[in-house]
Amino acid sequence: GAGVSQSPSNKVTEKGKDVELRCDPISGHTALYWYRQSLGQGLEFLIYFQGNSAPDKSGLPSDRFSAERTGGSVSTLTIQRTQQEDSAVYLCASSFSSAGGTDTQYFGPGTRLTVL
Amino acid sequence: GQQLNQSPQSMFIQEGEDVSMNCTSSSIFNTWLWYKQDPGEGPVLLIALYKAGELTSNGRLTAQFGITRKDSFLNISASIPSDVGIYFCAGRSSGGSNYKLTFGKGTLLTVNP
Numbered sequence: 001g002a003g004v005s006q007s008p009s010n011k012v013t014e015k016g017k018d019v020e021l022r023c024d025p026i027s028g029h030t031a032l033y034w035y036r037q038s039l040g041q042g043l044e045f046l047i048y049f050q051g052n053s054a055p056d057k058s059g060l061p062s063d064r065f066s067a068e069r070t071g072g073s074v075s076t077l078t079i080q081r082t083q084q085e086d087s088a089v090y091l092c093a094s095s096f097s098s099a100g101g102t103d104t105q106y107f108g109p110g111t112r113l114t115v116l
Numbered sequence: 117g118q119q120l121n122q123s124p125q126s127m128f129i130q131e132g133e134d135v136s137m138n139c140t141s142s143s144i145f146n147t148w149l150w151y152k153q154d155p156g157e158g159p160v161l162l163i164a165l166y167k168a169g170e171l172t173s174n175g176r177l178t179a180q181f182g183i184t185r186k187d188s189f190l191n192i193s194a195s196i197p198s199d200v201g202i203y204f205c206a207g208r209s210s211g212g213s214n215y216k217l218t219f220g221k222g223t224l225l226t227v228n229p
Contacts, residue, residue, distance in 0.1 A: 004158070031215065042120070042204055042219035043159070056216065091158050095215075105217065107158030 002026065004108035006092050012114045013082055021077040021111045025094030032075050033105060034067060037089040046090075049075060050097075082115045089113070122205050122220030129195055130228050137203060137223040138189040145207035148181050148188040149217065153202045162203075163190070195227050 005024045013019050025032050031050055035043040046059040049069045060066070064082075069075040079086055089110040095103035122139045129135060139148070147166055151159035163174050165181035165188060172179055178191045188207075192199055205220040 033215070035219075040221065042122070042221045043206075043217070045216050045218070048215050050215075056213070093158070104161055104164070107160070109156060109158050 004092055004094050004106055006090075006108040006111050008111060009109065010112045010114075012116065014116050015084060016081055018078065018080045019082055019113065021079075021090050021113070023075045023077070023092030023094075023108060025073060025075070025092070026106055027073075028096065029094035029106075030072065030097050031095045031103065031105075032069060033093040033095075034075070034077050035091045035093065036061075037091055037110070039088075043091060046077070079113075082113075084115045087113055087115045120205060120207060120218055120220040122223060124223055125221070126224040126226070128226045128228065131195060131197060133195055135192040135195055135199075135225060136189060137205075138187060139205035139207075139220045140187045141207055141218075142186075144185040144209070145218075146185070146210040146214070147208040148179070149206040149208070150177075150179050150188070150190045151204045151206060153204065153222070155201075159204055192225075195225075197227050197229050200225055200227050 007022045033048050034046040037043050047067050048056045051072050052069050064080045067077045089112050091110045093105040093107045095105045119142050120139050149164050150162045152162050153159040163172050163179040168185050169183050170181040176193045202222040202224050204222045206217040
């Protein structure tokens with residue numbers, strides 16, 4: 001499809017395990033964003049990529065969270081040693097660029113992570 | 117950090133009624149955005165506002181960028197069942213972090229047919 005895709009759509013894991021969440025942005029979009037949406041909350045910014053570089057990682061909650069992007073396309077968000085408070089929907093968005101701050105961010109359907 | 121207060125948290129209305137929701141910020145934004153999220157989906161952009169005082173419509177939706185640049189509202193006229201969902205406001209600042217969106221906590225809209 002032409003939109004942002006994310007996988008898996010749902011992930012249930014045990015506390016202490018590592019998880020990887022994948023995002024495929026819209027083809028040609030250079031900017032990619034990860035957000036976290038906890039129950040009843042708005043979206044919380046995690047990290048932003050321009051190409052393969054991450055100029056802003058300020059939203060990552062702890063050093064257990066990391067993300068990378070390869071080939072200016074696919075991005076992976078990794079959470080190590082998961083905790084119950086990591087349970088949330090993780091949303092990825094992409095935009096054509098971030099120049100000027102006016103580009104529309106298109107969101108994927110999210111990955112619902114449940115840590116038991 | 118920047119905070120957005122979005123109200124109301126939830127609304128239950130009858131089909132055909134008009135709806136209004138708003139957001140206020142502790143700081144100035146250069147852009148206000150309104151998104152809708154359906155269950156199991158990501159947010160979809162409804163309206164973008166780029167200038168203080170701007171009033172923009174998209175079908176039955178109307179949104180305004182407040183003069184102070186610290187608030188925005190969204191109106192939905194003649195609601196229909198498919199308007200059900202969570203509506204989020206989001207703000208974007210100028211300067212080096214202009215890629216970053218700050219979101220409100222959302223307004224859950226239920227429309228009774």
